[in-house]
Amino acid sequence: MNSRRGGRGGRGGRGGFTLVELLVVIAIIGVLVGLLLPAVQAAREAARRMSCSNNFKQIGLSLHNYHSAYDQFPQESTGTYYFSPTSNQNSLSWIVGTLPFIEQQALWQQISNPLAQNSDGSVRTPPFPAMGPVPWDTNYTPWLTTVGAFRCPSDPTVGTAGQTGLSNYACCIGDAIQTTHDGGVNTLGVVTDPAVKSRLRGVFEPRHVTHFRDILDGTSNTLMCGEIVTDAGNLEINGQPKFNQQDPFFFDPQICYSDNVDPQRPQFWTDATDTGGADQRRGKRWADGRPMYSSVNTVRPPNKESCLWGGDGADGTLTMGSRHQGGCHILMADGAIRFVTESIEAGDQSRATLPKAGVPGEQSPYGLWGALGTKAGHEVKSLP
Known part of the structure; x- marks a missing residue:
């Protein structure tokens, strides 16, 4: 007579895992997850980095198309002169001009025509003038808009409701500190510093028009734009500049770095003094043509300190940076996208930049x- 209560291998038995076998399987799964997670994270960052590169490529194409249409690059710090309180004080960024060339025609139409609407949806009488008010006016809806093509996917900073829109891409204004805030031209369009052209050596010159023909060093050897970190208010040196570093800052910029960087945490400032208000953050106000918001220079290597002589409308060191590991993307004048590391050869960092007298x-x-960073220095140097 056959028993209905056979053993594990019998006809009537039911197979199963022992506790030891189950623990071994769980351990193996845990090891595999531990091995795969870093690879997954790396793959995700690689995808974000590629997306960032594609965004920058589109911006490069928009600049080339703008030049084809108008025979010049969009101007950094431009707009309507300060003849009335409703003007934008000649303070719009180069990014504004690229909008129709980067599939943002609707936003461009709002800006280029009078807009009779406040940011809360109410009717405005009289309307905002064509080309809008000053770029820090939070009652103007276009300035509050964040355009996806201007954001790096690796940058986690999120805009605050009611504040101006964000951007991770800035134009290069050369290798000097001085007069980069207004290009020696005031808000009425009057030249106040005739010697400024000896210092403004980048593809973009604030309040001056530039062309492809000005790039004598070759478009493949000249940096046109670079990435910037959108500041999140946590005192990172590659995010928020240090304000009010007045003389002798222009003659020895190292003073700012040595006096204000936390020696225990060299990626952070020591305190929040002179780092601006909630809306005075690096990467905010994409429409603002003042250096802190939409410009970079090739003084400090990527992800190093930025320091300003005065407040957020002043000039200073405007460092590139990103949330990508070890460096940032740059856009060359020929439209190529390159990734430069923090260790790029950057010469004599103890040397102040070109003096105000100009050399x-x-x-x-x-x-x-x-x-x-210079377009006509006859220094035909290129990245390897």
Whole structure:
């Protein structure tokens, strides 16, 4: 007579895992997850980095198309002169001009025509003038808009409701500190510093028009734009500049770095003093043509300190940076996207930049990095 209560291998038995076998399987799964997670994270960052590169490529194409249409690059710090309180004080960024060339025609139409609507949806009488008010006016809806093509997917900072829109891409204004805030031209369009052209050596010159023909060093050897970190208010040196670093800052910029960087945490400032208000953050106000918001220079290597002589409308060191590991993307004048590391050769960092008197034709003191930022220095240096 056959028993209905057979053993594990019998006809009537039911197979199963022992506790030891189950623990071994769980351990193996845990090891595999531990091995795969870093690879997954790396793959995700690689995808974000590729997306960022594609965004920058589109911006490069928009600049080339703008030049094809108007025979010049969009101007950094432009707009309507300060003849009335409703003007934008000649303070719009280069990004505004690229909008129709980057599939943002609807936003461009709002800006380029009078807009009779406040940001809360109420009717405005009289309407905002064509080309809008000052770029920090939070009652103007276009300035509050964040355009996806201007954001790096690796940057986690999220905009605050009611504040101006964000951007991770800025134009290069050369290898100098001084007069980069207004290009020696005031808000009425009057030239106040005739010697400024000896210092403004980038593809973009604030309140001055530039063309492809000005790039004598070759478009493949000249940096046109670079990434910036959108500041989240946590005192990172590659995010928020240090304000009010007045003389002798122009003659020894190292004073700002040595006096204000936390020696225990060299990626952070020591305190929040002179780092601006909630809306005065690096990467905010994409429509603002003042250096802190939409410009970079090739003084400090990527992800290093930024320091300003005065407040958020002043000039200073405007460092590139990103949330990508070890460096940032740059856009060359020929439209190529390159990734530069924090260790790029940057010359004599103890040297102050070109003096206010101007030294026409002087070689950039910042090595390869500085040479890439100048368009006509006859320093034909290129990235490897």
